[in-house]
Amino acid sequence: MAFSSFRGGIHPPDKKELSSEKPISATKPPARVIIPLSQHLGAPCKPVVTMDQKVKKGEMIGEPAGFVSAPVHASVSGGVIAIGEFLNAMGRMVPSVVIENDGNEEWSMLKDHPDYMNLSPDEMREKIRNAGIVGMGGAAFPTVVKLSPPKEKPIDTVILNGAECEPYLTADYRLMLEKPFEVVEGLKVLIKVLGVQRGFIGIENNKPEAVKSLKKAAQGENSVEVCSLPTKYPQGAEKMLIKTITGREVPPRALPMDVRVVVQNISTAVAVFEAVRYGKPLIERVVTVTGEGIYQPKNLLTKIGTLVSQLIEDCGGIKGENLKVISGGPMMGFALSSLEIPVTKGTSGIVVLAESDIVHMESFGPCIRCGRCIDICPMGLMPSMLSIYAEKGFYEGAKEYGLFDCFECGSCAFVCPSKRPIVQLIRLAKSQVKP
Amino acid sequence: MEITKKPFIVSVSPHIRSDETTARIMWSVSACLLPAAVMGAYFFGPRAVLTVSLCVIASVLSEHLYQKALKKPSTVRDGSAFLTGLLLGLNLPPSAPFYLSLIGSFVAIIITKQLFGGLGYNIFNPALIGRAFLVISFPKLMTVWSEPTAAFILLDAKTTATPLGILKEEGPAKLIQVFGDQLNLYAQLITGHRAGSIGETSAVALLIGAAFLLYKRYITWHIPLSFLGTAAVIAWIIGGTDSLFTGDPLLHLFSGGMILGAFFMATDYVTSPSMKSGQIVFGAGCGFLTMLIRLKGGYPEGVMFAILIMNAFAPLIDRGFQSKFFGAGKK
Numbered sequence: 001m002a003f004s005s006f007r008g009g010i011h012p013p014d015k016k017e018l019s020s021e022k023p024i025s026a027t028k029p030p031a032r033v034i035i036p037l038s039q040h041l042g043a044p045c046k047p048v049v050t051m052d053q054k055v056k057k058g059e060m061i062g063e064p065a066g067f068v069s070a071p072v073h074a075s076v077s078g079g080v081i082a083i084g085e086f087l088n089a090m091g092r093m094v095p096s097v098v099i100e101n102d103g104n105e106e107w108s109m110l111k112d113h114p115d116y117m118n119l120s121p122d123e124m125r126e127k128i129r130n131a132g133i134v135g136m137g138g139a140a141f142p143t144v145v146k147l148s149p150p151k152e153k154p155i156d157t158v159i160l161n162g163a164e165c166e167p168y169l170t171a172d173y174r175l176m177l178e179k180p181f182e183v184v185e186g187l188k189v190l191i192k193v194l195g196v197q198r199g200f201i202g203i204e205n206n207k208p209e210a211v212k213s214l215k216k217a218a219q220g221e222n223s224v225e226v227c228s229l230p231t232k233y234p235q236g237a238e239k240m241l242i243k244t245i246t247g248r249e250v251p252p253r254a255l256p257m258d259v260r261v262v263v264q265n266i267s268t269a270v271a272v273f274e275a276v277r278y279g280k281p282l283i284e285r286v287v288t289v290t291g292e293g294i295y296q297p298k299n300l301l302t303k304i305g306t307l308v309s310q311l312i313e314d315c316g317g318i319k320g321e322n323l324k325v326i327s328g329g330p331m332m333g334f335a336l337s338s339l340e341i342p343v344t345k346g347t348s349g350i351v352v353l354a355e356s357d358i359v360h361m362e363s364f365g366p367c368i369r370c371g372r373c374i375d376i377c378p379m380g381l382m383p384s385m386l387s388i389y390a391e392k393g394f395y396e397g398a399k400e401y402g403l404f405d406c407f408e409c410g411s412c413a414f415v416c417p418s419k420r421p422i423v424q425l426i427r428l429a430k431s432q433v434k435p
Numbered sequence: 436m437e438i439t440k441k442p443f444i445v446s447v448s449p450h451i452r453s454d455e456t457t458a459r460i461m462w463s464v465s466a467c468l469l470p471a472a473v474m475g476a477y478f479f480g481p482r483a484v485l486t487v488s489l490c491v492i493a494s495v496l497s498e499h500l501y502q503k504a505l506k507k508p509s510t511v512r513d514g515s516a517f518l519t520g521l522l523l524g525l526n527l528p529p530s531a532p533f534y535l536s537l538i539g540s541f542v543a544i545i546i547t548k549q550l551f552g553g554l555g556y557n558i559f560n561p562a563l564i565g566r567a568f569l570v571i572s573f574p575k576l577m578t579v580w581s582e583p584t585a586a587f588i589l590l591d592a593k594t595t596a597t598p599l600g601i602l603k604e605e606g607p608a609k610l611i612q613v614f615g616d617q618l619n620l621y622a623q624l625i626t627g628h629r630a631g632s633i634g635e636t637s638a639v640a641l642l643i644g645a646a647f648l649l650y651k652r653y654i655t656w657h658i659p660l661s662f663l664g665t666a667a668v669i670a671w672i673i674g675g676t677d678s679l680f681t682g683d684p685l686l687h688l689f690s691g692g693m694i695l696g697a698f699f700m701a702t703d704y705v706t707s708p709s710m711k712s713g714q715i716v717f718g719a720g721c722g723f724l725t726m727l728i729r730l731k732g733g734y735p736e737g738v739m740f741a742i743l744i745m746n747a748f749a750p751l752i753d754r755g756f757q758s759k760f761f762g763a764g765k766k
Contacts, residue, residue: 252762371710417459
């Protein structure tokens, strides 16, 4: 089946070769972990542990406060040595629990359930909720919320997002190669929870090995289809992925469920499988540590709360000066000011860019109206107009140009020959007006 | 482990950028005009070289001095002033006295571009306003056309009429008579062995540059094709002397500033619409107005005024042809 893609998009250098052939390996056990109580979109958790309390690996340390929320669990066993505010990747201070690792790796509540496919959808949902699973592609939206659509929004399709269209990142790629069975089983769980007939796994066609691996794992599964998609950033954006695979367009400001689709990330599917089968909470994930500024790029299975500085140490350190350290991918990730920041459920990668790869934005030119950004905007917006309106302070006017339809994929700023900080200007405008 | 003591660079995403820059675009377009400039020098001699050089130098200097005077950073490195000067020079008659180059450059850079806010903010194509100012202020000097000598001599060449001038004053029969036969007329128009502005005469040289611009996607087909297509259709329908549908579209496409205008002037990013759909309307408007002026107006040539008039409509066209939001109107 050939797919016609969404309109627009760009082809940045993908640089995946730095880490794509590095099998997943475990990070050295951290001496301590800093676990933010807010790693997801939605209400932060309330801490349920006290200072000096001993906790086991997998024990809940923060309980969800509200429907759109997800519990957090201890990723190591040991003692709670601090509860307070710590810096996160977005540069904000967030309530966090610090646990000193006693090195015993003592688990709580693991329980194998080989007959997991016979659980009822509600039982599965409960396990996913209790495991604290969130979207692991970056946005960290609580998974169980996506799996509990309101009655008036029937779902008929589940899509696993294996596009991994961000340059440099290879965590999902490695999972697709090394844990294809878990990916497919995770998808089957999602299919059952949502009561749909079909599930798709969308993979960009620049990852033929992953397509092959999953096709093999999905052999004989009538409900699962592995799709090889055109390679184009941002193919992995929910709306773009849905458009490419189903032909449906999510209307402005609407959600995938409005076109009867639920999208989940590859890592999330593996976490869903592990939660339903073993009752394992989301306490570790694969993080790609890569970039020209890293001596030995790796795909590291990392405990949530491990500091970025330790990941980098595990990869032989950083080379050069004037570096940029990014949490996530280079198109949509956050630049870190410090390495003493914990890995969270949404951290897909740590990318260290050398100075030569960074375009400094100390000065930028005027918009020359070349129209490149309009040609490539996957949302069909006119980023040039948005940037001009925002620059001049006409924030209300920017709304008529679809300000809040922009999901900040960064394609416009990538192609802009005047090097205008279009995404920054759009964020500024968004912060100044109500949708 | 030793961690660098220097702070990390922090900025908003995206953290990688394409290597395309405004300067590279401007210098590339200038480079694509080189074949036409060389042909201009070949046909019209040192006078032409001097005129074009003066325009380039005066334009770049105007921009630099204006920005120095206003204590702004100089932007001459971005190549846009160079390109404006080059386009202006290529749009002047070979025999234009040196002060026309200076005045035209001043009007183009200072009045049309800088006083409106500089690159990106001008409403009209600077080089064309520079030329229009000269055409209106010095009508005589701007319509003295040297005969192409192709001998690179310093002597003042004989003057003659442009093909469009002959067409306007004496009709198509005379034009063919002047060039011998129809085939020879086409040949001369395509190579550029005819009277006209320095850089507009050689269609083949211009098309080589245009092909590169299209190949590099610095321009797209939308404006040139709708411009030339509309002009050709109108020339064919009402360009004939006897009845409808007897006009000669090729003659109109390859004479005057049609090729130069359609590929290098109407496609100016700043002064044309941003949306592809709007660009087609814009190009069609340019073609229509050009032919209207050529066939029914007082001037033998209409490219310059046509583009300038459409420049004025570009913001309005942009308003009418906005992008379609993803998901809008679909469920």
